[in-house]
Amino acid sequence: MKKIRAINVSYKIIRANDIHRTVYPYLRDSEGNKIMYSLSPNHGRSFLIGRNNDGKFIISKGNGLSYTQYKMLNTGEFGNDTWGLLLRNDAIRDFTLGMEINSLGIKTNQMEYVLELEKDIVLTNGNIIKPILLQYNVECPYRISDAAFMSQKQIKEEIEKWKYINDKNFTDYYLIAADILIRNLRILHDNKILHNAIHEQNYTWALELLDFELACSPQNPYTSEEYRRHVKSLFPREIIQTYIIINYIANVLNESINHNSVDELFKEYGFNLNNYNCKNKN
Known part of the structure; x- marks a missing residue:
């Protein structure tokens, strides 16, 4: 865990969940008197801020980069989209879709705020933007x-909690996780929701699904006609992406994965992998 200094910046609230949490309008600054924590380089623009009274960990996203001497970097390839920062529309989509998906019974991060900081940032393309933060809480920050x-102790402590959600009495931890992850996918697809970023960086060790800025739903569709045209074809790949996470978990836990068991779980939830099986021509 790495300490990162930050300053407290004036702000306005763009979106708020009705839970009345403390606001943390932090922006990375080497001279600042506030402290954020970077858990790993995987969290490039997300930081651990602290804990709520209920023990949940507070995360803030868009506060700057955690892994260089520079607070933020704009390479020009994505216009105003800048390494370390968060675009306003992306933050709002993340917040809105996260709330929607959580309401369906999928365990997610709990959204708190979308904030606009009263600080002008001059990008390499000459544009001036204000930083946008997404603040939320999670059971596990990793x-x-x-x-x-x-x-190993930290991982063990997290997976021991899975026993309380083990409805099928699995003895292997990866199968407990698989059951939750595949069930989540079933709920998403039944509600015609595309997460569009299912991988091991977007699940916590508490099996909380994160990061909805690329997601879409019938209530919150993509605005681009081109994106809307491709949505239907993207659903099946989330089956494979979920399988990859299950393999990853089994490997981390040094459990020998039984692919027949995993395939049967997918089939139980209506994802028959045989429908996608490519066969040799005789």
Whole structure:
């Protein structure tokens, strides 16, 4: 865990969940008197800020870069989209879709605020923008992809909690996780929601689904006609992406994965992988 200095900046609230949490309008600054924590390089623009009274960890996203001497970097390839910062529309989509998906019974991060900081940032393309922050809380601040930056003790403590959600009495932890992840995918697809970024960086070790800035739903569709045209074809790949996370978890936990068991779980939830099986021509 790495300490990062930050300053407290004036702000206005763009979106708010009705939970009345403390606001943390922090922006990375080497001379600042506030402290944020970077858990790993995987969290490039996301920081651990502290904990709520209920024990949940507070995360803020868009506060600057955590892994260089520079607070933010704009390479020009994505216009105003800048390494370390968060675009306003992306933050609002993340917040809105996250709230929607959480309401369906999928365990996610709990959204708190979208903030606009009263600080002008001059980009390399000459444009001036104000930083946007997404603030939320989670049960576990570490993501599945952070395994290399965690101790075995930390991982063990997290997966022991899975026993309380083990409805099918699995003895292997990866199967407990698989059941949750595949169930989540079933709920998403039944509601015609495309997450569009399912991988090991967007699940925590508490099996919380994160990061909805690329997601879409019937209530919150893509605005681009081109994106809307491709949505339907993107759903099946999320089956494979979920499988990859299950493999990753099994490997981290040194469990020998039984692919027949995993395939049967997918089939149980209506994802028959045989429908996508490519066969040799005789």
